[in-house]
Amino acid sequence: MLKTLRGILGLQHCRYCKSEFKWKELYQYLWGALYKPFRCTACAKEHFVTIPGRLTNTALTIFPMLIFAQFLSPFKHFLLSIGVGIILGLIGSLISPYLVSLEVDDE
Ligand SMILES: [Zn+2]
Numbered sequence: 001m002l003k004t005l006r007g008i009l010g011l012q013h014c015r016y017c018k019s020e021f022k023w024k025e026l027y028q029y030l031w032g033a034l035y036k037p038f039r040c041t042a043c044a045k046e047h048f049v050t051i052p053g054r055l056t057n058t059a060l061t062i063f064p065m066l067i068f069a070q071f072l073s074p075f076k077h078f079l080l081s082i083g084v085g086i087i088l089g090l091i092g093s094l095i096s097p098y099l100v101s102l103e104v105d106d107e
Pocket of ligand 1: 014015
C-alpha cells in the first residue's frame with residue numbers, strides 16, 4: 001500500500017543508484033516482454049516486476065476494457081463498445097508505469 005502511494009507521487013527509482021526510471025522506458029517494458037528483466041539505464045542493474053506489479057498492470061489495462069465492454073457501455077453498437085473499452089485500457093496503461101513496482105532480484 002505504501003509502495004503504491006509512493007508510486008502515485010512519482011516514477012520509481014532504481015534500488016541501487018536511486019536514479020529515476022523514465023516513463024517511456026517503463027511503458028515500453030510493460031507492453032513488452034515482462035519475463036525479461038528491466039535494466040536500469042544508469043547502472044544496468046536488473047529489476048523484475050513483482051507479482052502485485054503484474055496484477056496492477058493487468059488490472060489497469062485489461063479490466064477497464066472488459067468491464068466497460070461487458071457492463072457499462074451506453075452504446076448498443078458492439079464495435080463502438082469495444083473501441084471505447086480499448087481507449088480506456090490505453091489510458092490505464094499510461095498510468096501503469098507510475099503504479100507498477102519493480103524489485104531487484106538479489107539472490
Ligand atoms: Zn540504477
